[in-house]
Each structure stands twice: as C-alpha cells, then as structure tokens.
Amino acid sequence: MSGFNTAPPREGFVVLVHIPMEGLMAPYRDVYVVGCSTHSEAEARIRSLYPSEPNLTIYASPLQIGAAENLRLARDEVRSWQ
Numbered sequence: 001m002s003g004f005n006t007a008p009p010r011e012g013f014v015v016l017v018h019i020p021m022e023g024l025m026a027p028y029r030d031v032y033v034v035g036c037s038t039h040s041e042a043e044a045r046i047r048s049l050y051p052s053e054p055n056l057t058i059y060a061s062p063l064q065i066g067a068a069e070n071l072r073l074a075r076d077e078v079r080s081w082q
Contacts, residue, residue, distance in 0.1 A: 011035075012068035013042035014081065016059040017050070031081040033063070035073035045078050 012035045019028040034042040042060045050056050063071075073079065 011037045012063040012071070012073050013039065013060045014063060015042055015046050015061075017046060018057040018059065019050070019053055020055050033071060033073060033079050033081050034060075035068055035075050035077040045076070049078070 012033055015032045015034055017028075017030045017032070021028050032046060034045050036042050036045065039060050039062075043058050046058055046060075047056065071079075
C-alpha cells in the first residue's frame, strides 16, 4: 500500500458552522473537529457536509499542538463536537 498514509494527523481544526435561518432570531450552529493539516482542507470537508447551503459561514481555528493525537482524531475525520 505505498502512498497510503494511515498515521494520525499532527494537526486539526475546531470548526464552527453558522447558518442563518429565515424567520428565526438565532442561526443554526454546529461545531466539528476535523483531522487535517490546513484551514482550507478543514473548510472543504465541512462544506461537503452542507452542499446545498448557500449562506453557510465557517469559522475554523487550529487545535493546540498534539490535541488531534489526544482526541485520537484520524486523518480526514470529521467529528461532531458536543
């Protein structure tokens, strides 16, 4: 299996999803952790979860060094943060 990397990521992101809901005061919000190495990767993974949502706003912050390993977060894993 050359070229296939199963090692856990050294980096990850906490991602807040914000979707304004028509007629409601409060927007829909959800939070995820994503195992990846760049902000753009994290954003792309979350956008793929909401393909038909044009008003999606994403806020992504990097996890602290080593936090992805502590969370046992796999590469390219998207996990709901509760």
